[in-house]
Amino acid sequence: MAQRTDVAAAPVVIGVGNPLMGDDGFGLAVLERLRTAWEMPEGVELIDGGTWGMNLLPAIEDAGALIIVDAIDQGAPPGQDITLERNDLPRYLGLKLSPHQIDLREVLALAELRGTLPQRAVAIGVQPEVIDLATALSPRVAERVEAAATRVAWRLRRWGWPCRRAEVACTS
Numbered sequence: 001m002a003q004r005t006d007v008a009a010a011p012v013v014i015g016v017g018n019p020l021m022g023d024d025g026f027g028l029a030v031l032e033r034l035r036t037a038w039e040m041p042e043g044v045e046l047i048d049g050g051t052w053g054m055n056l057l058p059a060i061e062d063a064g065a066l067i068i069v070d071a072i073d074q075g076a077p078p079g080q081d082i083t084l085e086r087n088d089l090p091r092y093l094g095l096k097l098s099p100h101q102i103d104l105r106e107v108l109a110l111a112e113l114r115g116t117l118p119q120r121a122v123a124i125g126v127q128p129e130v131i132d133l134a135t136a137l138s139p140r141v142a143e144r145v146e147a148a149a150t151r152v153a154w155r156l157r158r159w160g161w162p163c164r165r166a167e168v169a170c171t172s
Contacts, residue, residue, distance in 0.1 A: 009064030010043030023128035027070040065120035071128035078129030079140035
């Protein structure tokens with residue numbers, strides 16, 4: 001596979017979630033693993049989306065391809081891998097009492113309505129076990145962080161953006 005050089009159409013990987021809500025911090029844990037254990041090709045952007053809401057719209061609209069990493073509740077067993085392809089991504093506009101209630105579904109819906117949601121888009125995650133006040137992932141979800149990072153790397157490679165595990169220097 002040839003190395004891509006058109007950084008204008010580069011993919012964006014957005015880790016989302018709240019690290020103070022247990023397994024909801026999964027996307028951010030995977031993003032950190034990608035930063036520390038993987039080498040990304042030039043142009044691939046890793047974004048800590050946290051709970052940014054509508055502030056993520058420009059990054060999504062400018063992306064050549066989009067990978068969202070998150071805890072994804074599908075009613076599956078805790079820790080089960082979940083992948084949602086573009087057509088399965090939840091996106092809809094809902095009635096909100098405050099602009100602070102905007103979540104990723106509304107951002108994706110707005111990008112879709114504006115015709116700017118990338119054609120190559122996917123959500124990669126796992127079924128959460130605990131979404132409650134906690135600063136650590138549950139054990140079943142924590143053990144899936146590396147596998148999710150590998151799934152992100154595989155998708156980037158499939159889209160023509162080869163990445164590889166970072167070399168670990170030997171120290172003695």
